[in-house]
Amino acid sequence: MAFSLLGINGSPKKPVHKSNTHFLLKTTLDSAEAEGIQTTLISLAEYDILQCNGCEVCTTKPCPLDQKDDYPKIEQLISSHQGLVIASPSYWTGPPSILKNVLDRSRDNKMSDQLWANKVFAPIAVSGLRVGGQESVISSLINFALGHGMVIVGNIGHPWFNAPFPMGTMMYDCEEEGKSRVKFRSVKKDPIATKDAVLLGQRMASFGKKMFS
Numbered sequence: 001m002a003f004s005l006l007g008i009n010g011s012p013k014k015p016v017h018k019s020n021t022h023f024l025l026k027t028t029l030d031s032a033e034a035e036g037i038q039t040t041l042i043s044l045a046e047y048d049i050l051q052c053n054g055c056e057v058c059t060t061k062p063c064p065l066d067q068k069d070d071y072p073k074i075e076q077l078i079s080s081h082q083g084l085v086i087a088s089p090s091y092w093t094g095p096p097s098i099l100k101n102v103l104d105r106s107r108d109n110k111m112s113d114q115l116w117a118n119k120v121f122a123p124i125a126v127s128g129l130r131v132g133g134q135e136s137v138i139s140s141l142i143n144f145a146l147g148h149g150m151v152i153v154g155n156i157g158h159p160w161f162n163a164p165f166p167m168g169t170m171m172y173d174c175e176e177e178g179k180s181r182v183k184f185r186s187v188k189k190d191p192i193a194t195k196d197a198v199l200l201g202q203r204m205a206s207f208g209k210k211m212f213s
């Protein structure tokens with residue numbers, strides 16, 4: 001079975017091409033594609049996902065909400081790929097509600113015998129602020145993946161300058177006429193996060209090939 005990679009953009013922003021989270025995720029997937037990996041990118045903004053109502057049916061049976069919304073399409077895509085990257089904006093330092101709905105709705109896959117165990121997983125986070133909750137979002141996504149028995153894989157880049165996972169910011173300090181002015185721009189202009197996204201695609205490709213060849 002050849003390794004293939006699914007990327008989920010957890011931002012609710014439309015149009016999708018304006019999403020900063022989409023940019024970093026696509027950078028990672030393009031980098032994996034360049035290493036010969038087949039990839040698929042979806043944006044949750046284009047799906048209708050109902051919120052978990054806590055009925056607990058998922059402990060023994062498929063979620064009853066699966067009859068009513070688009071979640072089964074996402075479940076099927078995760079099941080059919082061996083690798084998964086979830087990219088999330090920071091909303092109050094956590095994932096936005098549409099992504100949290102997906103995480104919650106995935107519980108029946110864990111309860112019915114850890115169906116997603118051993119998938120290769122990596123998170124990506126984007127915040128408006130330079131220190132805006134990226135690490136909390138990353139931590140939340142890693143815990144989700146560990147709960148499903150997935151294997152977490154991060155970048156290996158420069159030992160001083162690259163983080164294990166891309167963590168973007170839109171804030172920067174713009175020097176104008178000798179004065180420091182804090183401004184916001186696209187995460188496309190965050191060269192560190194962009195480099196980390198490229199490295200992540202390369203690492204997922206090399207690790208995935210070793211695990212699934």
Ligand SMILES: Cc1cc2nc3c(=O)[nH]c(=O)nc-3n(C[C@H](O)[C@H](O)[C@H](O)COP(=O)(O)O)c2cc1C
Pocket residue numbers: 011012013018019020021022089090091092093094126127128129130131132133
């Ligand atoms: C409801 C809401 C909550 C947010 N909370 C935070 C936050 O806690 N910290 C932060 O730095 N940015 C916060 N932001 C800004 C987003 O993180 C930022 O706009 C996001 O990275 C944009 O990603 P996107 O373009 O892919 O949607 C928030 C934005 C929204 C709409």
